Amino acid sequence: MSQVLHTPPPIQATADDDLAALAARHGLSVSGARPTVPQYVRQLWARRHFITAFATAKLTAQYSEAKLGQVWQVMTPLLNAAVYYFIFGVLLNTKHGVPDYIPFLVTGVFIWTFTQSSIMAGTRAISGNLGLVRALHFPRAALPISFALQQLQQLLFSMAALIVILLCFGVPVAASWLLVLPVLLLQFVFNAGVSMVMARMGAKTPDIAQLMPFLLRTWMYVSGVMWSIDKLTKKDNLPHVVTVLLQSNPAAVYIDLMRYALIDSFHSRQLPPHVWATATGWALLAGIGGFIYFWKAEETYGRG
Template sequence: MSQALDTSPPTPAPVAPTPDDHDLAALAARHGLSVSGARPSLPAYVRRLWARRHFITAFSTAKLTAQYSQAKLGQVWQVMTPLLNAAVYYFIFGMLMNTSRGVEDFVPFLVTGVFVWTFTQSSIMAGTKAVSGNLGLVRALHFPRAALPVSFCLQQLQQLMFSMGALVVILLAFGVPPAASWVLAVPALVLQFVFNAGLALVMARVGSKIPDMAQLMPFLLRTWMYGSGVMFSIHHMTGPDSGLPSWVGPLLQVNPAVVYIDLMRFALIDSFGGGMLPDHVWAMAVGWALVAGIGGFIYFWKAEETYGRG
């Protein structure tokens, strides 16, 4: 008599249900856990950035000191570089192309334009590589990433202070007397710094995603410079006898680089009168600073958790 064998498969052990993302998020919140590198709220981000203000100033000063550490003349190049640029522009535009025609105190006019423009140009270029060029620091330490482009702008402001000392000597050497209006250079530089920092923040985010932007920026900035009246007077070049359409002058004067350059010229050069300034120039300077500064900061903050990844 044969015995039938029970070949039915064994009953599988019950499998615990896999928690979904919502359950995991609730579990993490219940135990006070948060996503690593998550973007904080905008007010919290501002507070964290302010708390790192000593790091920002120390980092910018260290970068400035190390910039010419390998050169024989060292920190002298902080003044020599913009002066040599001004000398080249004077030879090409002032002598060969005669853009100095009709411009009183052309050398102080030119040097002021070169120094102020260099501040904006260098801030934007440094901002473009602020994140992509410091990935080791970004990946190793936890801090508000906006500290990097802001510190690079502060570095350029410190370098401008060295240049301003040389500019004062040039002004006095060419017979421009000291005046109470020189005090206006302070608010003009503060507004320009806010504007530069905003653009640097924008370009830092763009440069972190598109590394080739650092190669393209010199061409874009050179084009911007030629339309900003650095080497010539927009007031004279677009006058009634210029043959240009009447809308060209007002359009060029709305250019933020022109606004800050003209404000500095108005503050420092006695012959650069208020008639050469665009209408509502201070309102435009404040407006450009607020639009670029606030807009650039928010634009950079929105991608805070992505910097250094990928």
């Protein structure tokens, strides 16, 4: 007698919504899913000690192989300032009519270097740390923020040299020096926001890092680092739209505010109109906008 084998009927595939409901009942979530903005902020705050320690470690290791070590944190912007003084102050005579030109120039170089270095480091924050991104689970915004914090720490070292330069050139200590704190806070928020924008772009297109030095150098030349925007904008033959663009340039705004805070010969009439509102607006626009822009691609970093 032959035995008939009956194949059991195929099990019906569970619908996606049933699977989602099942996962929800057991507290499961999609691996690597992007958290909400409030959750993301809480995750960043929970890792604030990591962000600080990572920034400090990067700063310490930056010149670890150089014989002068951390002295280069001050020497590098000072040497840049010396080169710019020779080229622009002496050869091109941009120092003409600018009181306290050396403090004026050094302040501009130090504050510009803070923005430039933050953006350059932020551009490589993801693409240059793929091993860390792929190995550990943490909010990826911690990387560009920590690089901006690293540059802030480096600026604070440089500020000590800047204070010595100001005093050597007869710039007196004044109550306006307290304005350095809000200026640095606004500039840090701006730098961190732009760094997050560039980190997302650099993660997708690493070649952007090769283009950034040229863009940043062009930005520096129109930011009044080596020359006075106030003197140029007072010329009658300058189109009004150019004047507005120069005065609204965020890098120039933070440089001028720092000069106003530290140099007594740099007066409030040399500042662009509504300068504090402009500085705050740029910080909020870059900080919040850059954060949201970076967060929207959170689940894509380190993949592909």
